[in-house]
Amino acid sequence: MPRRSIGSILRAIFLVMLVALAVMLTQRWVRASPAQETARITRTATLPSPQAGSDLAGRFVSHADHIQPGMVSPQVGLVLRNPHEGDAAAVATGARLFIAYNCIDCHGADGTGAMGPSLADGRWHFGGTSSEIFESIYQGRPEGMPAWGTLISADQIWMLVSYLRSLEAGRNVTTENFTGKTVERSGH
Amino acid sequence: MSHFRARLDSGVVLVTAMLMCACSRTDDRGPAGAAGAAGVAASTVSGTRISAPRTGPAGEWAHPAGDYSNSRFSELDQISAANAKNLHAAWTFSTGVLRGHEGQPLVIANTMYLVTPYPNVAYALDLTQEGAPLKWKARPPNSQTAVGLACCDVVNRGAAFADGKIFYNLLDGHTVAIDAASGALLWQTRMGSLARGETMTMAPIVVKGRVIVGSSGGEMGVRGWIAALDATSGREVWRAYNVGPDTDIKVGARFKPFYGRADTSRNQGATSWPGNTWQQGGATVWGWLSYDPELNLVYHGTSNPGPWNGKQRPGDNKWSAAIIARDADTGEMVWAFQPTPHDVWDYDAVNENILVDLPIRGRTRKALVHFDRNGFAYTMDRASGEVLVAKPFVPMNWSTGVDLATGRPALVADKMPEEGKKKSFICPSLEGGKNQQPAAFSPATGLFYVPTNNLCMDFEARQVAYIPGTPYIGGSAPEVAGPGGYRGEFIAWDATTGRKVWGIREPYPVWGGALATKGDVVFYGTLDGWFKAANARTGELLWKFKVGSGVVGNPITYLGPDGKQYIAVYAGIGGDMGLLIAGDVASNLPFDVRDRGSTLPDLARWTSWGGMLFVFAL
Numbered sequence: 001m002p003r004r005s006i007g008s009i010l011r012a013i014f015l016v017m018l019v020a021l022a023v024m025l026t027q028r029w030v031r032a033s034p035a036q037e038t039a040r041i042t043r044t045a046t047l048p049s050p051q052a053g054s055d056l057a058g059r060f061v062s063h064a065d066h067i068q069p070g071m072v073s074p075q076v077g078l079v080l081r082n083p084h085e086g087d088a089a090a091v092a093t094g095a096r097l098f099i100a101y102n103c104i105d106c107h108g109a110d111g112t113g114a115m116g117p118s119l120a121d122g123r124w125h126f127g128g129t130s131s132e133i134f135e136s137i138y139q140g141r142p143e144g145m146p147a148w149g150t151l152i153s154a155d156q157i158w159m160l161v162s163y164l165r166s167l168e169a170g171r172n173v174t175t176e177n178f179t180g181k182t183v184e185r186s187g188h
Numbered sequence: 189m190s191h192f193r194a195r196l197d198s199g200v201v202l203v204t205a206m207l208m209c210a211c212s213r214t215d216d217r218g219p220a221g222a223a224g225a226a227g228v229a230a231s232t233v234s235g236t237r238i239s240a241p242r243t244g245p246a247g248e249w250a251h252p253a254g255d256y257s258n259s260r261f262s263e264l265d266q267i268s269a270a271n272a273k274n275l276h277a278a279w280t281f282s283t284g285v286l287r288g289h290e291g292q293p294l295v296i297a298n299t300m301y302l303v304t305p306y307p308n309v310a311y312a313l314d315l316t317q318e319g320a321p322l323k324w325k326a327r328p329p330n331s332q333t334a335v336g337l338a339c340c341d342v343v344n345r346g347a348a349f350a351d352g353k354i355f356y357n358l359l360d361g362h363t364v365a366i367d368a369a370s371g372a373l374l375w376q377t378r379m380g381s382l383a384r385g386e387t388m389t390m391a392p393i394v395v396k397g398r399v400i401v402g403s404s405g406g407e408m409g410v411r412g413w414i415a416a417l418d419a420t421s422g423r424e425v426w427r428a429y430n431v432g433p434d435t436d437i438k439v440g441a442r443f444k445p446f447y448g449r450a451d452t453s454r455n456q457g458a459t460s461w462p463g464n465t466w467q468q469g470g471a472t473v474w475g476w477l478s479y480d481p482e483l484n485l486v487y488h489g490t491s492n493p494g495p496w497n498g499k500q501r502p503g504d505n506k507w508s509a510a511i512i513a514r515d516a517d518t519g520e521m522v523w524a525f526q527p528t529p530h531d532v533w534d535y536d537a538v539n540e541n542i543l544v545d546l547p548i549r550g551r552t553r554k555a556l557v558h559f560d561r562n563g564f565a566y567t568m569d570r571a572s573g574e575v576l577v578a579k580p581f582v583p584m585n586w587s588t589g590v591d592l593a594t595g596r597p598a599l600v601a602d603k604m605p606e607e608g609k610k611k612s613f614i615c616p617s618l619e620g621g622k623n624q625q626p627a628a629f630s631p632a633t634g635l636f637y638v639p640t641n642n643l644c645m646d647f648e649a650r651q652v653a654y655i656p657g658t659p660y661i662g663g664s665a666p667e668v669a670g671p672g673g674y675r676g677e678f679i680a681w682d683a684t685t686g687r688k689v690w691g692i693r694e695p696y697p698v699w700g701g702a703l704a705t706k707g708d709v710v711f712y713g714t715l716d717g718w719f720k721a722a723n724a725r726t727g728e729l730l731w732k733f734k735v736g737s738g739v740v741g742n743p744i745t746y747l748g749p750d751g752k753q754y755i756a757v758y759a760g761i762g763g764d765m766g767l768l769i770a771g772d773v774a775s776n777l778p779f780d781v782r783d784r785g786s787t788l789p790d791l792a793r794w795t796s797w798g799g800m801l802f803v804f805a806l
Contacts, residue, residue, distance in 0.1 A: 102652065105659030116336050144336020146657055
């Protein structure tokens, strides 16, 4: 079965490339202390392998099932660090990505919620640390949150995390003082 | 525009009245309206008829809209304009589910059937016993993924009944059949693909042993369809898309649209779109279906085209935002009409088509009456698709009128959304002059009773990329109250002339449906949680009751086993208009105390989440 062996070789090359890519990206976002150096290498093997994500439109169409959660195993116990922490430029890029990837139409302008939950009220279903938000975007969540980890680069996910973390959380007010603010609608 | 200005000029008194009272009655009766009112002594208005009155017992409610014609009229008359003030709550039932309770229960053979929002639990309540205990409860498997893919809350608009079976749609794109006696799941057929963003929310109808259903997901770049399933087996009999090549949309020799019939070119459902953009063209079927047994035609609307940004899809975008007549047996398209060709305002045409015979300009016509999102009320010939009357039923300014020779609206350039440029105060807003909340018709008065919205929007279109399973919208449209400051009105409408007869102004959009009865009482609920009865002839408020949550559902009426007339309605705010008020939105919790982003922020003082059936009697 020559076809099968060619396929196996291609798969092996692809796997090596993915691991290499993962290592490259990992080194950008996991700032492990020297003492954790060994552990980092171990973790690298289990880290996700994000794609570089250039020709996105074409790639999305081939991933029509990406809205199913669980396509990627959760990274139990793994704490990831945002390489763009504190970088205002990443916040601005993240805000643009929030629109470009249609996040805005589920989660509302400024992340205040629409079809999907608010991301700007300081309340998080799956945790609000940078690492937890990364994981939610990367692997998806059960009520329709797509698993973006197979579609866009980890770097872009981190910039989205930067943007979301920059949003001002809601504050408690008494009902009679609800004023609301005009926001975008998703419409029927 | 002229209509809108005229209303503003002549409406000073009304606006003043609004400032004094949040809910006031208006009387727009002109000379013609007054003449119509003179004939009130007759039990039915001459020449006026529901096309297909219900065939079962008058005391049942066996179709989502009461009958195939979508009249939402009942022959019951124990509750009358004289005694409606004595109505009181008879019993209630919590569905155990929050979120928007659109739709309505059914009542067949002393059993009431309810379907909840996601997870779409069905209940059968035994009306013969005190307190209406459960006969059974059913919960078919229903994917949680669907919750985040539904554009406008996780609503369900109700079940259909035929041959001892209850049929309804699951949010995750399945149609189910349940044994009405036992609650056993008889079949479950997958009709839509969640991965593409397809969900299902509409109420089916059953025609000649076939369950007719349609898709939701017009905001997700799906390709809308309507389909028929065999009621016994659940097997798909036919499926017609609404955009794409002729074979897919079932356009053939029988297709004779009244307008544009000179254009016999093939595949207009594809060629009126650039390239293959029709594949993400929307045109879903999430609204109400009607059926005319004599013509054997099923009538349905289609949703907005995708995306909202019209620059990405120049052309008429057939057959999005359209009213379509199809052969009930084959699904063949017989005629189609776009109230809003190349819609760029999110003006879906899915609102119900009410089938009645009406005297128009001295001739009884087989009519179809449709209150479109775009703000025009259309009275059409339901055999041919000809528009007979088209008049604004709410304040509007995007069009100056409909040309009856072409069926097309005259556009106002200043109110045409553009990419990267905000166009201000377009009326009606994307929620439409009316949305899912169905109107009712009374042959006793000859009038239509229409729950309406009075909202306007600022619209700015933007480029959007198609990503399967995510929204495909490309625009933002914040909303404000329309002219006059009120945000909704319950109106009585004369479809023969296109004239409002009376109206009850409401502080919020009237997002619940209407019920008309032979007792000359009409019923509707409001977002702020009032359930109201009004005199069908005058609009006088007869009675109201504060229910547990805002009403987005549709009242029904039935005869109990005790021979008494009952009125039933869901309370449970939600749906698109409730989404930002009481949903899992700006606050993630229904009982939260955080300020919400909303066009109706003050509504939070009146209501919170609910999920209750209320039943009233004298």
